[in-house]
Structures are given as C-alpha cells and as structure tokens.
Amino acid sequence: MLMKNAASEKSLFRTPHMAVDIAGVRFKNPVLTASGTFGYGLEFADLMDLNSLGGIVVKGLSMKPIKGNPPPRIYETASGMLNAIGWQNIGATEFAAKKLPALRNYDTNIIVNIVGFELNEYLEVTRFLNDCPGIKALELNISCPNVSKGGFHYNKDPRDTFTITAETKKASPRLPLWVKLSPNVTDIREFARACEDAGADALSVVNTFMGMAIDIEKQRPRLRFRTGGLSGPAIKPIALRLVWEACQAVKIPVIGIGGIASAGDALEFLIAGARAVQVGTANFYRPDASQSVALGLQEYCRLRHIDDINELIGSLRTYE
Numbered sequence: 606m607l608m609k610n611a612a613s614e615k616s617l618f619r620t621p622h623m624a625v626d627i628a629g630v631r632f633k634n635p636v637l638t639a640s641g642t643f644g645y646g647l648e649f650a651d652l653m654d655l656n657s658l659g660g661i662v663v664k665g666l667s668m669k670p671i672k673g674n675p676p677p678r679i680y681e682t683a684s685g686m687l688n689a690i691g692w693q694n695i696g697a698t699e700f701a702a703k704k705l706p707a708l709r710n711y712d713t714n715i716i717v718n719i720v721g722f723e724l725n726e727y728l729e730v731t732r733f734l735n736d737c738p739g740i741k742a743l744e745l746n747i748s749c750p751n752v753s754k755g756g757f758h759y760n761k762d763p764r765d766t767f768t769i770t771a772e773t774k775k776a777s778p779r780l781p782l783w784v785k786l787s788p789n790v791t792d793i794r795e796f797a798r799a800c801e802d803a804g805a806d807a808l809s810v811v812n813t814f815m816g817m818a819i820d821i822e823k824q825r826p827r828l829r830f831r832t833g834g835l836s837g838p839a840i841k842p843i844a845l846r847l848v849w850e851a852c853q854a855v856k857i858p859v860i861g862i863g864g865i866a867s868a869g870d871a872l873e874f875l876i877a878g879a880r881a882v883q884v885g886t887a888n889f890y891r892p893d894a895s896q897s898v899a900l901g902l903q904e905y906c907r908l909r910h911i912d913d914i915n916e917l918i919g920s921l922r923t924y925e
C-alpha cells in the first residue's frame with residue numbers, strides 16, 4: 606500500500622507527455638486556435654502566452670487581399686454566434702512579409718488556412734505558401750458557407766472534394782495538407798474518405814453550421830448576407846458526433862473543432878478520436894481560452910496519472 610502511494614505520488618509530480626504528431630509534424634500539445642477566430646495570432650500576444658499553444662491556424666488567406674462581406678456580419682445567438690465575415694484577409698504576400706516573420710519568433714506551429722473562389726486561386730496561394738519558411742501545414746478551407754463562389758461549393762459533392770484535394774496536394778509537395786470539412790452535408794464520412802483517397806494528410810472537422818436570425822421589428826435578416834455560419838457552444842454536441850463519425854471513416858488524423866471552450870470539451874473530442882482540437886468562438890469572449898484548455902488538459906492527465914495524452918485519443922468505451 607505504501608509502495609503504491611509512493612508510486613502514485615511520483616506520477617502526480619511528473620509532467621505528462623502532451624505532444625501529438627499530425628502527419629509527421631510534432632505539436633507540443635493538442636490545442637490549436639481555429640482559423641478566423643484568432644486573427645493572425647499576433648493580436649493575442651499581449652493577452653496570453655502564444656508559446657503555450659500547440660499551434661495557431663491563421664485567418665483564411667487568398668493570394669490577393671479580400672475585403673469580406675459588408676456589415677452587419679456578426680450576430681450573437683443563444684450559446685453561439687452567427688457570422689458572415691466572408692474571406693476578409695490581407696493576402697498571402699502581405700502575410701508572408703509582415704506577419705510571418707514575427708510569428709516565427711514564437712515556439713508554436715503556424716498553420717495557414719487557404720481560401721479561393723476558383724480552383725486556380727486555391728492552387729496559386731498554395732504554391733506561394735509552400736515556399737514560405739515557418740509554416741508547418743496548410744488547411745484547405747472548402748467549407749465556408751459565407752461566400753457565393755468557391756468554399757463550400759467544393760464540399761457539396763465528394764467528387765469535387767476529391768479533385769480539389771488532389772490538385773492542392775500536388776501544389777504543396779513540402780507541406781502536409783489538412784482539409785477542413787463542412788458539417789452542412791448528409792454524410793460527412795463520404796467527404797472524409799474522398800479527402801483521404803485524394804491524399805489529404807489530415808482533416809479538420811468542422812466549419813460552421815449554416816444558420817439564420819431575423820430582426821422581427823425590421824423584418825429583415827440580422828446579417829446582410831442573409832444567412833451565416835453558426836459557431837460556439839451551441840454546436841458542440843453535433844460537431845462531436847461528426848468528428849467521431851469522421852474518425853471511424855478514415856485512418857488519417859482528425860482535428861476536432863466546434864464549441865470547444867474548456868479542457869472538458871477538448872477531452873470529449875480527444876476521447877472520440879480527434880488527434881488535436883481547435884478553439885474558436887471562445888477566443889472572442891475569453892481571449893486566453895486556448896491557453897486555459899491546454900493547461901487544463903495537462904492538469905487532467907497529471908491528476909489521473911496519465912503519462913501520455915495519446916493514451917486518451919480514441920479511448921471511447923462502449924456499454925457492456
């Protein structure tokens with residue numbers, strides 16, 4: 606008994622192994638920030654410790670700057686938010702010149718989310734970023750519901766998903782390619798398999814859910830774009846189910862996204878099979894949410910004598 610207590614006391618003071626591997630890239634812990642909810646990362650440098658993160662996924666980049674949709678383009682809902690920002694971004698050239706050099710000073714992995722209205726635009730920005738030192742992976746966004754061309758249009762038919770994934774993979778020989786999937790489909794497993802067959806290195810699951818809100822006084826949509834993408838705690842159970850389904854369907858790593866705001870939320874996704882998670886909307890109301898998720902995961906492992914976070918991944922049990 607004495608020996609057992611001594612052993613468990615020892616593991617209570619040991620720092621658990623928190624690193625995960627995604628397509629040959631080491632992440633110091635499985636917590637990343639989600640694209641579009643954390644700017645280019647640097648905006649949060651005074652609000653939290655960027656070095657505490659496994660990675661930062663920056664706002665979707667196109668080759669040339671894009672203004673995005675006109676306001677109103679954000680609306681708070683019950684336990685969530687609707688957004689129709691569109692693809693507002695500074696463009697890949699300015700990102701590489703002005704943001705990436707500063708981001709490289711942090712001990713965290715930089716992932717770039719890529720967008721395009723046509724296939725050629727996706728390929729052009731992919732080729733450009735493939736040659737930029739300091740980027741660890743690309744995340745192909747084919748799931749944005751807030752644009753009238755491109756984006757989600759490549760996530761409506763698994764054959765189109767296959768084509769864009771295969772072409773983008775060819776254009777990024779140096780960097781692993783993650784494909785970010787839409788929840789707005791009948792069976793996410795078909796799209797997950799299409800990506801895997803086309804050579805994707807990992808999947809990010811999921812983007813926002815198409816939604817709508819109406820101002821009953823003015824009798825018009827709350828968003829100028831009319832519909833928007835719903836995110837935040839409201840979507841968590843549905844996102845978790847989709848992540849679990851995707852994990853069953855493919856062998857490549859799945860990164861879980863959707864309503865994650867606490868270590869407990871992140872653990873649910875890891876247990877369901879996600880190799881890592883991304884924190885999104887929570888960053889808007891608690892700028893250091895991702896850091897506290899990372900710390901909370903470590904504390905959970907330490908208190909339960911789990912030596913390696915990888916032991917938890919996919920550890921979901923069934924009823925007897």
Ligand SMILES: Cc1cc2nc3c(=O)[nH]c(=O)nc-3n(C[C@H](O)[C@H](O)[C@H](O)COP(=O)(O)O)c2cc1C
Nearest residue numbers: 639640641665688746811812836837863864885886
């Ligand atoms: C304001 C806003 C902007 C977003 N911009 C992007 C984007 O540029 N690219 C992308 O792939 N996803 C984008 N997303 C989707 C998030 O990365 C994430 O997939 C989604 O919000 C679900 O996670 P959450 O519930 O934790 O926010 C955006 C989400 C929000 C709320």
